[in-house]
Amino acid sequence: MKISKEVKTAILVLLGIALFIFGYNYLKGKNLFESDSLYYTEFDYNALSKSSVVTVKGNTVGKVQDIIYDYKTGKTKVAFSVNEQLKFSKNSIVKMYQTGLMSGNALAIQISEEGELAKPGDVLKSKVEVGIITSLSKNFTGVSSDLNTTLKTTDTLLGNINKIVVDESDEGLKKTIAELNATLKSFKELSLSANSLIAQNDQNIAAIIDNFKNTSQNLSQLSEQLKEANLDDTLKNLNTAVASLNNMLSTIDNGEGSIGKLLKDEGLYNNLEGATLQLEQLLQDMKLNPKRYVHFSLFGKKAKQYDAEGNEIKDKE
Structure with missing residues (x-):
């Protein structure tokens, strides 16, 4: 069967139209070969485009299909599509976040398993996650103001230091250096006098050191003798004697024994007195x-x- 040129031309035209429609929808973020479901959410401002992706736990599950500004409420209504296999409840939250330092924004669905399942056409709650660039841009004014104040303070400090250095008055830095030089000279003279004194009394110092050495040796010998004298046994015996004396005094205090009765018995005391x-x-x-x-x-x-x-x-x- 031979196909005519007219049929071939018609087929090519139809294929071209189909490819054009597919490409146009693909650029808009819609894939004709995938089954999508359309959901909605709202933000106070718009930072998205129709090609922005929709993710779940970092995985791409859909794209933004349309962005509409509501003149009555002043909010931006965003329509996005997700794969029909994705199931989530109406309590899920759609978060707008920044995908990178130099890239745009995207939507992320924080899935909640509680509540009724969401259906196409439902409006979900939304929130905005502040990115690094946005945070820096908001705080840059304060940072620049603090930096300006710091630079002014530094300039004032350097100016004061410069005045001190070039001050020619009696209160200037030169006077301070001169006084420091005089102090160093006095210290040098003192050190020379100390060296001379040490040189003159070298023999006496040596004798003192020898005496101290002999004293330390004698103390060492005395400690050795005390160690060999069984000082521990003596202390133990002394502790035993003290314990016995305490026991005897306790017995007397309790009125036990002859001495205790003599001290504690009033009748015996009266008889002896009579x-x-x-x-x-x-x-x-x-x-x-x-x-x-x-x-x-x-x-x-x-x-x-x-x-x-x-x-x-x-x-x-």
Whole structure:
């Protein structure tokens, strides 16, 4: 079968029209060979283009199809398409973010599994993620102002330093350097005097060092002798003796033993005090009336007897 030139021309024209339609829609971000679903969201301003991509977790799932400015609300309405295999709820958020330092912006769907599934034609919530360039552009004014203030302060500081250096008055830097030079000369003279003093007393210093060396050796020997003297055993015995003394004092304080009872028993104290008083009275009576207690007779004479008041008791005949 032979095809005529007219048919071939018609076929080529139709193919050209189809390719034109496909290319035009592709440049607009729409692929005729893919099944897409159209959703909407709104922003306060527009930073997108119709070729901006739509991503989920960094993966491209669609493109922006149309951008419409709403004159009533003052918002920018964005229509975007995603692959029909993508499922997400109405609670998902569409985020506009900057894809790079020099590139444009894109949309990212933050999928939420809670709520009813979104359907084509639904309007989703949106938010804007501030990029690096936007943040720097907002803060550049403050940074430049602070930098200008810093430069002015530095210029003032350098000017003051320059005035100090070129000051020819008595308060200038030259006077300070002269005083510093005089101080260094005085220090040099002091060091020379110290060297001379050390040279004159070299022998005395050597003797002092020798004495200190001998003293340190003696202290070392003394420490060795104390170490060999079983000082630890002596201290242990002393601790044992102190512990025994404390135990004995505690026993006495508790009224135990003879000494404890003597110190703590008031009755014994009163008896001793009474006995001491009686002994004192007896000694006083013996001193005043010795005949009452001592009698001496060579011929066997009967001793006289006395009553309690010291009167002589006569025998009854």
